[in-house]
């Protein structure tokens with residue numbers, strides 16, 4: 001029974017993540033080549049500010065995938081990212097290797113708190129999620 005519940009939770013988590021990507025993806029139309037700039041593992045009080053300065057000078061927008069524990073310490077930087085028109089994504093709370101987490105812990109301890117924090121600072125619920133180390137479904141073994 002526990003195994004069935006675990007599979008059900010994983011299935012709904014999978015659907016939730018897919019829905020996130022589909023509902024938030026931006027369609028690029030036309031034939032021009034496009035590059036998306038993304039930055040992970042911030043915000044940092046020094047380096048993220050430097051990146052923002054360069055992006056502003058070049059009039060370029062990017063996506064910042066933020067770690068919740070850093071977001072808590074650098075709220076002003078998050079507000080600046082948002083104010084300057086960049087996209088913000090969720091990059092977990094602790095930046096752990098999700099291989100060792102079950103899907104419930106992943107959702108409750110890593111994704112939700114980070115999204116709530118970003119929402120509190122910007123008023124926007126992040127709709128993009130990038131798993132640390134690129135690994136998404138730790139317990140889908």
Ligand SMILES: [Zn+2]
Nearest residue numbers: 040041132133
């Ligand atoms: Zn990372």
